[in-house]
Amino acid sequence: MNLITGATGLLGSHIAAKLRAAGQDVRALVRPDSDTGFIDSIGVEKAIGDITDRDSLAKAMDDVDIVYHVAARVGDWGPWREFVAVTIDGTRNMVEAAARAGVKRFLHISSISAYGHPDGDGLVLDESAPLGYNLHKWSYYSRAKVEAEKIVWAAHEKGDLSVTVIRPSWLYGERDRASMPRLTRAIRAGKAKLVGDGANRLNLTYAGNEADGCILAAESARADGQAYNLCNDGAITQAEYLNKIAAKIGAKPVTKKVPYKVAYGAAFMMELFGHMFGRKTPPLVTRYSVWLIGRRVFFSSDKIERELGYSPAVGYDEGIARAVDWALKKF
DSSP: OEEEESTTSHHHHHHHHHHHHTTOOEEEEEOTTOOOHHHHHTTOEEEEOOTTOGGGHHHHTTTOSEEEEOOOOOSSOSOHHHHIIIIIHHHHHHHHHHHHHTOSEEEEEOOGGGGBOOOOTTOEEOTTSOSSBTOOTTOHHHHHHHHHHHHHHHHHHTTSOOEEEEEOOEEESTTOOSHHHHHHHHHHTTOOOEETTSOSBOOEEEHHHHHHHHHHHHTOGGGTTEEEEOOOSSOOBHHHHHHHHHHHHTOOOOOOEEOHHHHHHHHHHHHHHHHHTTOSSOOSOOHHHHHHHHOOOEEOOHHHHHHHOOOOSSOHHHHHHHHHHHHHHHO
8 A cells, every 4th residue: 555645736646646557556645625536536545634634644554555755835935834834744744653654665755955055057966965055044945845854864764764765856747737837828928038048957857757766766675765866857958948838839939038147136036025025925936936947056866767777758848748738728
C-alpha cells in the first residue's frame, strides 16, 4: 500500500496514476472538500484527513509500506503561520505518524528552493550545496522547505524512518492549474516577456517524469538516506520554453525583454507595498518568480541518473504539448 499526501495536486496525481498503472494499491489522504474526481477515476482509495490533523493520520497509515509526502503550502505569498502549520508542522505530523506505523520508506518532496537563492553565470549546483542560502526576508516557501527537511533528516538520523528526499523544480504537465494556464494567456495576449536575454537554462520537469523518479527512489534500497535533485529533463532555455508554448497555441514568439535587475527591483517594491498594506493576494510579480524564470544558476540531476539509473521518458516537445492541451481544455 502506498499513501500519498497532495494526491489531488499536480505531482501527487501523477504519482498516483503511475502507481495505479503498475497495479499497485494507492491511498490518498484528502480533505473532505477536495476535488477527487481524477483519483476516483483511477481507483485510488481515500482516507479523509489532513496533515495538520494528527488524529486523522493513524488510520491513513494502516498497512502502508511507502509514504509519498507531497503536500505543502505552495506559493510564494501568504502569512508565515500558514507555511508553519502546513509545511513544517504538517511534515512533523506525517513523520511521527509514519514512524509509529512502521512505514518502510518515507519519500519527502522538498524543492530546489530549499537551497535558497544562489545565482551566478555558469554556476552549477548539486546535492552537496548548503540549504537556505541568501534567503529573502519574505521567502516563506523556501524557509519552510528547509525546516521541513530538518524534521525529516532528524527522524532518519534517530533511526525512526527510512527516508529519501526529492528536490523538484518547476513542474508542468496535465493537471497544472497554476503556471501553464497563466503562461498561455499571457503569451496569447502578447504580454509575456523574457526576463533577461532569455538564454538562461531552466530547471524544468514534466510531472510524469518527476513521478517516475519519485517512485524509482522510493522503491530503491540504494536511495535510503539520500537526497536527489530531480529538476530537469535536459537542456532548455527560458526563451525556448516560452516559444514552444507560443508555437503550440499559434501565438507570436515571445521577444520582448525586461532586464533581470529591473524585474527583480520592481518585484521587491510590489512585495513591500503588499506587506505594508496586508494584501492577501500575491502581487503581479514577486522576487521568487523572477528568480525562478530568470536565474542563471543551474541545478544538476546527475546524482539520481548516476546512482539509480533515472532517465526522463517524456521530452520537452511532447510534455509541453500535453500540458498545453490540458490547460486549453480546462481553462
